[in-house]
Amino acid sequence: MQIFNEKETIQLLETLTNTPSPSGYTTKIMKLMASMLDDIGVSYVQTNKGALIATVKGKNDDRHRLLTAHTDTLGAMVKEVKSSGRLALSMVGGFRWNAVEGEYCTIHTARGEAIRGTILMHETSVHVYSEMGTLPRDEKHIEVRVDAKTTSAEDTRALGIEVGDFISFDNRFEFTESGFVKSRHLDDKASTTLLIQLLKLIKNESIELPYTTHFYISNNEEIGYGGNASVPEQTVEYIAVDMGAIGDGQQSDEYTVSICAKDSSGPYHYELTRQLVALANANNIEYKLDIYPHYGSDASAAIRAGFDVRHALFGAGIESSHAFERTHVDSLRHTAALLYAYVTSPMIDEED
The missing domain is CATH 2.40.30.40 (Peptidase M42, domain 2)
Structure with missing residues (x-):
């Protein structure tokens, strides 16, 4: 089974970055996302704020997981x-x-x-x-x-x-022979691309997930409240799939998946974060642990909104975030691998 399809991933990422969607002006891209979910054959609902929540029923329908990525941009x-x-x-x-x-x-x-x-x-x-x-x-x-x-x-x-x-x-998308993806708005259309690809994999391979899992495509993250509402009440774990910030004092790079231990909102859930690290180690997924001092995510927004969930954050490493962004296909590949490992794993309090 091929977890990561490079050609399809890059093509979809280009399509998404080519679609204008500054926060507050996301109707077009959310219609595009809805059509993709229709093509995959997954059920979804649209929130009053315009976000989409696609749901894949799992073996355990009492305790749910939620993954989120955002389509809105600067x-x-x-x-x-x-x-x-x-x-x-x-x-x-x-x-x-x-x-x-x-x-x-x-x-x-x-x-x-x-x-x-x-x-x-x-x-x-x-x-x-x-x-x-x-x-x-x-x-x-x-x-x-x-x-x-x-x-x-x-x-x-x-x-x-x-x-x-x-x-x-303008996004100025380019995929180089050396494997780099250069474009504005990789934050967070790279993660959105990976969630769509994961949904395709689950459907095409008839994979039964251990828990009912929601894929929350949010559209207001850049202005602080993309994923802080309409979280299903059965949700136990909430993962924000978003970029890793690269710079002086950071461990994150463009070639691995970045796992965030803490950002400006405070520490992420310790046990869930350690589970992500353990999954990466067990599956030969290259990763970096990091702290982002000037950063917030939809997961931290959900915590501030009062949701009783375990929250964590990981994603591809993005160079020059909120400016001339770049990542490497290797980082996308490792992020896709960690996504798959996570959604097919038991929750931390149900491990043998």
């Missing part, structure tokens, strides 16, 4: 239509303006049109602005240059652009 909204015809921005999600400076983008108008633009400093030209290299990258200086003949607010509004319209960033 993005922006139109804060102001300037007198120049350009656009001031308001951030959606936690990033820094320098991470999107120079990026191509799409303005999604309320009447359904997609208008192209570029995110730039107002003072971009070195031939005009001698201080352009030292000015702060912030909401006062960053703007969108609209790809239309517009020199006034009236011209821009005539295009259908208005305050509150969403703006998505």
